[in-house]
Amino acid sequence: MIDIRSDTVTKPTEAMRKAMAAAEVGDDVYGDDPTVNRLEALGAEMLGKEAALFVPSGTFGNQLALFTWCRRGTEVILGEECHIVVHEAGAASVIAGVQTRCVPAPDGVLQPGDIRKRLRKQDLHAPATSLICMENAHSMGKTVSLADMDAVKAIAAEWGLPVHLDGARIFNAAAALGCKASDIAARVDSVMCCLSKGLCAPVGSLLAGTKDFVEAARLKRKIMGGGMRQAGILAAAGIIALTEHTALLAADHLRAKKLAQGLAHIEGMQIDTAADINMVFFSHPAGETPQAGANITAAFARQGILINPPEQGLFRFVTHYWIGDKELDAILAASATIFGGNSAAIFAGPQGAS
Numbered sequence: 569m570i571d572i573r574s575d576t577v578t579k580p581t582e583a584m585r586k587a588m589a590a591a592e593v594g595d596d597v598y599g600d601d602p603t604v605n606r607l608e609a610l611g612a613e614m615l616g617k618e619a620a621l622f623v624p625s626g627t628f629g630n631q632l633a634l635f636t637w638c639r640r641g642t643e644v645i646l647g648e649e650c651h652i653v654v655h656e657a658g659a660a661s662v663i664a665g666v667q668t669r670c671v672p673a674p675d676g677v678l679q680p681g682d683i684r685k686r687l688r689k690q691d692l693h694a695p696a697t698s699l700i701c702m703e704n705a706h707s708m709g710k711t712v713s714l715a716d717m718d719a720v721k722a723i724a725a726e727w728g729l730p731v732h733l734d735g736a737r738i739f740n741a742a743a744a745l746g747c748k749a750s751d752i753a754a755r756v757d758s759v760m761c762c763l764s765k766g767l768c769a770p771v772g773s774l775l776a777g778t779k780d781f782v783e784a785a786r787l788k789r790k791i792m793g794g795g796m797r798q799a800g801i802l803a804a805a806g807i808i809a810l811t812e813h814t815a816l817l818a819a820d821h822l823r824a825k826k827l828a829q830g831l832a833h834i835e836g837m838q839i840d841t842a843a844d845i846n847m848v849f850f851s852h853p854a855g856e857t858p859q860a861g862a863n864i865t866a867a868f869a870r871q872g873i874l875i876n877p878p879e880q881g882l883f884r885f886v887t888h889y890w891i892g893d894k895e896l897d898a899i900l901a902a903s904a905t906i907f908g909g910n911s912a913a914i915f916a917g918p919q920g921a922s
């Protein structure tokens with residue numbers, strides 16, 4: 569199957585599997601795992617931070633950042649469509665015990681004026697703001713410019729607040745913005761980056777910041793059950809992700825552009841041309857209702873292509889390491905058949921027949 573549901577579906581490469589099998593390991597809760605230590609040092613260096621901590625997932629890393637920065641009962645300001653709010657199952661209220669205060673963030677960009685209106689100090693009625701969070705690249709496929717990040721950081725500095733970055737795809741953002749990941753991370757106090765998305769590692773993320781922040785996070789990671797013992801087996805793949813795969817992301821972005829250009833030839837297709845990274849967002853009249861979306865998803869599956877059903881009529885195709893030119897051609901051919909007015913292709917088979 570050609571799987572374009574997400575870049576999280578990337579399986580580890582042969583080189584990763586070999587490195588995992590051969591990894592030197594120890595008990596990471598004692599700080600004894602040399603491979604985890606190497607990954608954390610490398611991650612810290614690439615993100616331009618003093619230290620980094622290996623954590624099981626991106627969600628874990630984001631929630632650990634909130635848990636480490638914020639006192640219970642305080643408030644975190646973030647964009648209304650960000651992953652922490654939309655896709656982390658309400659964890660901020662469960663783990664850190666904080667209230668999320670959303671601001672509109674067109675294309676993932678927090679607007680200084682909107683943040684200012686919501687900043688507050690503790691009083692009898694109001695919780696204090698304890699943290700501002702950004703996301704770059706945004707999971708809607710957009711990057712946030714360094715200047716827009718600077719504007720948020722400046723407000724945070726005025727108020728003496730830390731800024732956390734959900735940088736699950738920070739290396740995609742860096743490739744798209746033409747800068748280093750450390751240039752992006754320099755605009756925030758803590759950053760989470762994922763090794764398991766377009767970078768192909770099977771598991772794991774890093775949370776980076778100052779040494780003091782990371783030591784505080786290490787304790788909270790233990791509280792969350794994230795002390796992983798011989799985790800060098802996983803870190804070995806993470807090292808390859810950072811050393812070999814960050815440079816390959818630009819090729820995924822290019823393929824996403826080609827995919828968008830190809831899809832644009834199909835009548836009725838509405839492509840979001842503002843996506844900057846490895847994602848193509850589009851809508852088509854044929855997929856407007858939930859049932860039509862399900863039929864289209866099934867039609868792609870019959871052609872050997874896994875896609876997610878559209879969300880509110882919006883389809884998302886994601887390119888990644890395992891999507892080469894041959895796969896791209898197959899996706900475009902299937903799209904032309906399915907969206908290009910061939911209703912037989914959409915409605916054939918058990919789903920469409922009912």
Ligand SMILES: Cc1ncc(COP(=O)(O)O)c(C=O)c1O
Pocket residue numbers: 576624625626627628630651652703705706707734736737762764773
């Ligand atoms: C922007 C963003 N942040 C965080 C995460 C969470 O990562 P994980 O699935 O490893 O928990 C994701 C997952 O896709 C994401 O897209």
